[in-house]
Structure formats: C-alpha cells, structure tokens
Amino acid sequence: MSGNLLAQTFSRGSFCEAMGEEAYVRAMFAFESALAQSQAEVGVIPVFAATAIADVCGSAKFSPSRLAADGKRSGSLAVPFVKVLTEAVRAVDPKAASFVHFGSTSQDVLDTALAVCVQPCIAEADRVLGESISLLAEQARRHASVVMLGRTMMQPATPLTAGIKIARWARALSRCRARLSETSAQGLCVQMGGPVGTLDALGAKRTEVRRGVARRLGLADAPSWHSHRDEFLAFASSIAILVGAIGKIARDVALLSQVEVGEMLESAPQKGVGGSSAMPHKRNPVSCLQAITAATRAPGLMSILLHGASQEHERAVGGWQAELATFPELVDTLGGAIDALERIAAGLLVNREKMRENLEGLRGLVFSERLSRVLMLTMDRASAMSQVDDWCAVAVAEGRHLKEVAAAAAPGLDLEPAFSLEAIVADLAPILEEELAGL
DSSP: OOOOHHHHTTSOHHHHHHTSHHHHHHHHHHHHHHHHHHHHHTTSSOHHHHHHHHHHHHHOOOOHHHHHHHHTTTTOTHHHHHHHHHHHHHHHOHHHHTTTTTTOOHHHHHHHHHHHHHHHHHHHHHHHHHHHHHHHHHHHHHTTTOEEEEEETTEEEEEEEHHHHHHHHHHHHHHHHHHHHHHHHHHSBOOOOTTTTSOGGGGGGHHHHHHHHHHHHTOBOOSOOSSOOHHHHHHHHHHHHHHHHHHHHHHHHHHHTSTTTOSEESSOOOTTSSOOSSOTTOOOOHHHHHHHHHHHHHHHHHHHHHHTTSOOTTSOSSHHHHHHHHHHHHHHHHHHHHHHHHHHHHHOEEOHHHHHHHHHTTTTGGGHHHHHHHHTTTSOHHHHHHHHHHHHHHHHHHTOOHHHHHHHHSTTOOOHHHHOHHHHHHHHHHHHHHHHTTO
C-alpha cells in the first residue's frame, strides 16, 4: 500500500500486489458483498438488495487515490468508500441503497479488508519457509562432517560443524513457521462489531451474519476484536520475529562471505548480480543485504503497533489508525525477507577447504578447551585450564602449533581426542541429529 520506490527495491513483487491499493479496495468490496449476502441469507436484509449490492461490488471501480484524499476529511477511508458505493448501488436500485453497509462500521470493513489482503502473503510465506527449511536441512546433512570455526564476540571460539550451523538456521525457521501458522489462525479473522462491538442493528442474527462473512471471505470467525488487539499483535509479533530470524541467517552468511573469511557464499557469482556502480570486481551479498534491511526495519514498525495497543474505550483516536498505516509496511518486510531467504536457501555455497584453512591458520588454539578436557582426566579443572593457558601463551609467542607445544611438554599424552577433526564430528553428531529431528 506504499508508493515508496526505494522500499520497493527490497520488496517481493507478489506481496506488493497483494497489499497494494487496488487489492485493498477490492478487499473492501469483497467485505461489503459478503456482508450483504450473509445478511440476506438469514433474513436481515432483502435478497434483492443483497443481489444489487453484490453485483455492484463485483464490477465497480473506485479511484484509491481519490478515496484516500476524501478520507482525510473523516479520518477514515471507509467513509468515502461507503458513500461512493451507496451512490453506485442507488444508480442500479434505489431501494437497495439503504441496505449498503447495514449494521456495520468503518473498522469492520478496514480491519477485515486488511486480513483479506494479508492472507495470501502468509500462505506464500509458509510455502517459502517449508521449501527453505528442507533445502537447508539437506545442506546440513551434506556438510555434517565439515568442521569450521565457531565464533563468539566476532572472535574464534571452539569448533563446530557447518552442518550444525546450517541445521540451527533451519530449526529456527521451523519454529518461526509454526508460530506464524498458529498466530495467523488467531489473528487473521473477520472483524465484525458495528459501532461499539455489539452489532446491535443485527440483533439475534449478529453471530450468524458474522460467521457468514467469515466463511465467504475465507477468514476465521471471531467475536469483535476492534478495541482489544492482542491476537492481532501476537500475529504481527510473529512476523517481526520471523523477519529477525531470517536477518540473523543473512548476517551469518554475509560475514562468512567476506573474502578474508571465504567460508560461504549466498550463491554462485553471477554476472550482473551484486555488482557495484563504480567497482567492476565487486560482488555484493545482495540477498543478505535485502534480508538484513527487512530485519532492521521490522522492530521499529512493531514498536509502533505495540504502542497503539493502549486504545481508548471502544475505538482508538490515532492508535488504531497508526496500526493501519504501519502494518502493511511490516508485511512488506516479511515479503522482502522471504524473497531473500528463498535465494539464499537455494543457492548457498559452503567452502569446506576454506573452513579447514581458517581452522589450521590458528595453529590449534581453538582446540584449547578440548585439550583442557583431556588433561582433566588426570588433574582438576582449574589446574588443567591453567596448564593449557600456559601452553597457548608459548604457542603464540613462538609461532608454534598448540599440539606441538603440548606434545613436547607432556610426552605420552594422547592428544588425538583434542585435535582430531574426526573426533569432533563424532562428538557433535548427536547435536546435529537433534537439530534436524522432524525437519
């Protein structure tokens, strides 16, 4: 629903279309048509009126920009929309015009139309997540025996395997996928409350009408939630968390793709992809860039939504309206994030030779923790840690491999459990299997 050209650079086309102004107006028409048909179905309004309203909703075309301009006068896009729709129905059947938007209110049409627009985006996100999780799980299994540096505080830590690192990405996405599915089922539902959430004009038929609208729009049914937005905010939060999880994966890949590290690439180099306007040699990690851009935007957008939660009485003055203006942008970050994830999961390259080279370049220092555990078989932990610390100092000062220093200082000590890559892979295999279980 935004014309921001710069933001569109990092968006997913299908999401832009689903959340665009034309799509939103169509969703408003769909709501009014479903409302009229559901009311006629249970005898709240005449069938002829519902037929006329539905026919007009199926063929009418209003200018979104004109509606937006007129909406400023009332603070609601729904007011000019209902007015123009009523006039269009009156031109077809004057008697039917009085039943347009009957018993409903602005928030009903605006909230429900938003849910209608978001629904295909969530379905698409679920599909991409499912495919990406499978691809990453395959990569994790393929690289189960590839030992690489673990890194904490941006510095070398103890080794792990590339399989475990990638499997953890897949596991995080799996959790996010489940969370998104659960919260969307609760948060993407019909909003029907009338002026103060009681649908007074519909009397005893209120629940039947609401369920009919939900059924016709393919949304979940729920009691009015117009002033208590907790389920909707939980859904929005799951989007923000997912975008952040994708951003974390992208940041890992971007850091590992630095030439001086060289352990992964988001995809094989392609001419024209990731190029620079000034430096012909550059191949920037553009998919990672797109995902991190989304992850950078999402928290601020989510904070706006949360800030608007303390709404006044039965309809907010500004909070809900800020939510309407902000939520499509949050959905846009989801589109950008899964767009990037789709490419990363399909194209990820792992450079096992470079991982081995970076390990060896540290002359065994990253095996110090494992070495201390070998010493702990014959001494207490504090003494073992102190001894290995001394050996590390010697290795650094003399430019020697830690294994060589340890062998010279403690002849006969079995060092293979500490320095063997095969031993590391065997030790970590259960962790990999745990991460991949069920994926």
